[in-house]
Amino acid sequence: MLDLQLADRIVVVTGGASNIGRGIVHAFAEQQALVVLVDIDEHKAKQTAAEALERGARDCVFLPADLSEAENCSRTLRNVVDAFGHVDVLVNNFGWGDPGLLLRTTPDQWQQLWQMNLAATIACSQVALQSMKARHAGNIVAIASDAAQGVPNQSVYGALKAGVIAFTRSVAREFGRFGVRANAVSPGIVFPEAEAAGARSVWNRGATVLTEEQIQATIEQTALRRPTVARDIANAVLFLASDAAARQVTGQHFSVGGGWWMP
Numbered sequence: 001m002l003d004l005q006l007a008d009r010i011v012v013v014t015g016g017a018s019n020i021g022r023g024i025v026h027a028f029a030e031q032q033a034l035v036v037l038v039d040i041d042e043h044k045a046k047q048t049a050a051e052a053l054e055r056g057a058r059d060c061v062f063l064p065a066d067l068s069e070a071e072n073c074s075r076t077l078r079n080v081v082d083a084f085g086h087v088d089v090l091v092n093n094f095g096w097g098d099p100g101l102l103l104r105t106t107p108d109q110w111q112q113l114w115q116m117n118l119a120a121t122i123a124c125s126q127v128a129l130q131s132m133k134a135r136h137a138g139n140i141v142a143i144a145s146d147a148a149q150g151v152p153n154q155s156v157y158g159a160l161k162a163g164v165i166a167f168t169r170s171v172a173r174e175f176g177r178f179g180v181r182a183n184a185v186s187p188g189i190v191f192p193e194a195e196a197a198g199a200r201s202v203w204n205r206g207a208t209v210l211t212e213e214q215i216q217a218t219i220e221q222t223a224l225r226r227p228t229v230a231r232d233i234a235n236a237v238l239f240l241a242s243d244a245a246a247r248q249v250t251g252q253h254f255s256v257g258g259g260w261w262m263p
């Protein structure tokens with residue numbers, strides 16, 4: 001059996017309390033990693049951290065932070081480096097979709113989406129990369145979206161997720177010589193399993209994220225004709241984060257959505 005060699009690794013998962021982030025936290029926990037879960041939702045994060053310990057995490061530390069402010073992202077990552085000495089893996093999972101027809105969106109929404117999708121990814125990565133460069137080791141996995149390929153109602157979010165992919169590729173080029181790998185994963189639609197979405201999850205904000213029509217259409221256009229689950233994304237993240245499995249994989253973007261989009 002392939003040993004992913006993630007035990008004892010210091011793994012930061014942003015937005016790790018709910019849904020996809022929670023699945024990623026669980027997956028690293030099963031690899032006996034030391035997981036740092038950064039989230040705004042203390043209640044849900046503590047639940048997920050307890051689940052991580054039950055699943056075998058070396059430890060699971062919750063750091064509360066509002067990642068919609070770039071300064072908070074930088075401060076939080078600096079705190080991680082100060083507390084643990086370095087970061088082995090940063091999973092830039094935190095993001096936020098706010099669908100809407102372009103002509104109805106406003107500059108305030110664009111600004112919020114920029115902060116919550118691309119700025120948070122840049123700010124967290126910048127601090128982690130300082131430490132990774134110095135150690136000549138490290139790994140970044142960004143969670144993007146198939147919306148980056150062009151989807152109605154998702155123009156601003158999709159543009160920012162395309163930015164996440166481009167940023168990740170640039171990091172791979174700029175930091176590869178320092179032993180750092182960086183890759184991106186785009187999930188298909190992942191509905192939270194029961195109990196998987198906390199109060200601050202996008203799936204609990206009271207408005208429909210996607211219409212029932214859009215959901216059905218997406219599944220019908222998916223080669224495998226089945227929905228994606230958080231574990232599907234988490235497995236791809238584990239593969240990319242593991243130097244044992246993906247030593248020579250960097251600057252790549254994987255869509256994990258049952259074949260909805262194919263490059």
Ligand SMILES: NC(=O)c1ccc[n+]([C@@H]2O[C@H](COP(=O)([O-])OP(=O)(O)OC[C@H]3O[C@@H](n4cnc5c(N)ncnc54)[C@H](O)[C@@H]3O)[C@@H](O)[C@H]2O)c1
Pocket residue numbers: 014015016017018019020021038039040041065066067068093094095096097143144145146186187188189190191192197198199200201202203
């Ligand atoms: N679920 C999907 O169908 C899907 C599809 C494509 C891409 N994505 C991307 O995957 C990632 C995770 O999506 P998800 O569905 O699990 O999201 P989610 O909304 O269910 O979870 C996001 C997490 O972020 C936390 N959070 C919210 N606001 C915060 C803030 N200001 N500061 C810190 N933490 C905050 C929430 O508490 C939650 O734990 C996002 O980047 C999203 O854009 C999701």
